[in-house]
Amino acid sequence: MKLLIKAGADVNGKGSAMSPLVFATGQGGYTNFIRLLLKAGADPNIPDDLGQLPIKLAAARDCREEVEMLFPLTSPIPNVKNWSIDGIISHAKQENAKPMKEEHIKVRKATIRSQADKAFRQKEYDTASKFYTVLIDVGPDATLYSNRSLCKLNLGDGEGALSDAYQCRMLRPDWAKAFYRQATAHMLLKEYKQARDALLDVQKLDPGNDEIERELSTAMELMKNSPDEDEQ
The missing domain is CATH 1.25.40.10 (Tetratricopeptide repeat domain)
Incomplete structure (x- = not known):
């Protein structure tokens, strides 16, 4: 991936149904990859197909390290009343507990x-x-x-x-x-x-x-x- 980024690969996956950040934060186990994407300029404000931002996906998995990386670069989510690292993790956990439609x-x-x-x-x-x-x-x-x-x-x-x-x-x-x-x-x-x-x-x-x-x-x-x- 480092070589692809150096070669000019689109770190936001333009034209794809899912950005690399969305995939990485949604699956887990890609913390270093997320760090690399952010360093290369990936936009953490591109949502997934259901409108969820990468920070919320990482928070739903209770991955504080990823949330801390994404937080300074992510625009506040309107329905998250306590816009803080602890607040987004708590909110995401509550949302994640609800069955998906x-x-x-x-x-x-x-x-x-x-x-x-x-x-x-x-x-x-x-x-x-x-x-x-x-x-x-x-x-x-x-x-x-x-x-x-x-x-x-x-x-x-x-x-x-x-x-x-x-x-x-x-x-x-x-x-x-x-x-x-x-x-x-x-x-x-x-x-x-x-x-x-x-x-x-x-x-x-x-x-x-x-x-x-x-x-x-x-x-x-x-x-x-x-x-x-x-x-x-």
């Missing part, structure tokens, strides 16, 4: 999904994976696990990709793509027999697919040439 949940999920898909298209697989994780935590879905599996595959995380592929299969046991995700993860892990078996399952669900035929041939050829594969 259904329409707000839908808006939030759509926004995060849009950001995840955009990050994936831009080959920012780690960022996309984090967004998909947020969505999975809200409500597990086979497509989300499939997408995160592909992100992890592109990041070289074979075990993570395989774990998500298994979750995908459990949720949609008749979906060819779920088995394909499993196969590609096994291929990355050089587990060619398991990859072959998963591709055979794909064939049953999607017969006549030329790409699967080629992948299957590759897996079987690698099985023959791999001394570690024990055909049973």
Whole structure:
């Protein structure tokens, strides 16, 4: 990120549905990243899709350090009567305790999904994976696990990709793509027999697919040439 900022990257994420500060303060674990963004001139007065400012998101997580960084740069929020560090934290906690409205949940999920898909298209697989994780935590879905599996595959995380592929299969046991995700993860892990078996399952669900035929041939050829594969 330091290199991107030095290269002139927009620290406010202009044109995106969610600014970097909104994402970082909403998820937690990005305190140093927030400090870097603020130092680079990121605007803490850009709200999220529901009108919440980064300082309120950080306060809702009770992250005092982040609130202290954001407070001098944030314009007072009209409905926060006690505009102080303690006041904003107390207010945010009270607001956070209230259940989120259904329409707000839908808006939030759509926004995060849009950001995840955009990050994936831009080959920012780690960022996309984090967004998909947020969505999975809200409500597990086979497509989300499939997408995160592909992100992890592109990041070289074979075990993570395989774990998500298994979750995908459990949720949609008749979906060819779920088995394909499993196969590609096994291929990355050089587990060619398991990859072959998963591709055979794909064939049953999607017969006549030329790409699967080629992948299957590759897996079987690698099985023959791999001394570690024990055909049973």
